[in-house]
Amino acid sequence: MKIMPNRMDRGFYLYQQEFEDKALEVLRSGWYVLGKEVEAFEQEFAAYTGGGYCVGLASGLDALWIAFRLLGIGAGDEVIVQGNTYIASVMGVTINGATPVFVEPDAYYNMDSARIEAKITERTRAILVTHLYGQASHMDEIMRIAGKYRLKVVEDCAQSHGACYQGQMTGTFGDVGCFSFYPSKNLGAFGDGGAVVVKEESLAREFRIFRNYGSEKRYHNKVVGANSRLDELQAGLLRVRLSHLEELTKEKEKIANRYLREIRNPDVILPEVREKATSVWHQFVIRCENRAGLIDYLNAREIGTIIHYPIPPHLSEAYRYLGHKDGDFPITEQYANEVLSIPMYNGMTDEEQQIVIDAINQWRA
DSSP, rough: BBBBBOOOHHHHHHHHHHHHHHHHHHHTTTOOOOSSHHHHHHHHHHHOOOEEEEEEOOOHHHHHHHHHTTTTTTTTEEEEEEESSHHHHHHOOOOTTEEEEEEOOOOTSSSSGGGTGGGGOTTTEEEEEEGGGGGGOOOHHHHHHHHHHHHHEEETTTTOOHHHTEETTTTSSSSEEEEETTTTTTTTOSSSOOOESSHHHHHHHHHHHHTTTEEEEEEEEOOOOOOOOBBBBHHHHHHHHTHHHHHHHHHHHHHHHHHHHOOOTOOBOHHHHOOTTOOOOEEEEETTHHHHHHHHHHHHTTTBBSSSSSGGGGGGGGGGGOOOOSSSHHHHHHHHHHHHEOOOTTTTTTHHHHHHHHHHHOOOO
16 A cells, blocks of 8 residues: 555545635636635634734745744844744745844754853844644744844744644734635645734734735835735635544644554654644654665555655855855754655545554654
8 A cells, every 4th residue: 555645635535615616706706816705714723823814825935934024134133043844934034135044943843942142142133943743832932032132923824734832722822813824724725825913913914015016006016016916716615624633633633642652662763742842744754764664664664654854944055155064953964864754634534544553653763
């Protein structure tokens, strides 16, 4: 039996009729951009997160770079960023001309809050928190530091739809919560899509103006904006999936808990969840020193895996100009050499889970 690392089609078949009915409804409406579906999704997602106001955008990356743009962060400014995040997080900073300042991750693969203050300078303007792999970061300490130094906080919630810290949902702690609805996300669309969640109505209005060429009224442009609009079809399909998100999250939690109980291999390090935090298990990430050997072994048994992420941003060609080298961030680099995402998706069968568990338990480095 071939087991893929992710199966987005399974998530479709779970609610196939609802998705198809909604798609036809939108197609037959004759209105495809910034209509009632987007407005309804924004209201429903804001209510789900408890964040105040939601604005739909074209992608998660757009959410990030527009957030920093509207917060006034640009050339000459520094933003604290965790070292092991996906490169899109960093792009949200550098597109605006600001400089990313990397911080090592903790044992939970999120930003190590104990290392933040040492990186703050007179140029530091913000902290970008990434809730990686679906687990909420150490937000009480991060917000304490931000308050102490009067820093803005932007949350990258591309992988953490529904994850909480001390009962509060990710995306609602800082100034802006940025979400991606790429199809593989826990709340995934059927194409690109994104959104921001903010507390202030005035800031939400700025996002709405900026996403539509800088205009609030057609042909009346207040600022030089962008074309970054969540379309009606994706918004409608997201509404369907959002209505089932709690049960989808519980299913992933059940799979993760089984992996945690039943995977027993001394050469494999299992993920942990921080006290007071929850994970929605966007990925189930293990670590092992002989990752290449494990990948080859699983490939031979038709079990797919993905590395999230093999090249940390500070060592990427895109950010060579920052001047970093091997060894600058040893924990980040160790994780990049050891992490491996094993199969985890909605609709994964008990048999598929058992095959993965047995294979990993039988492997020897």
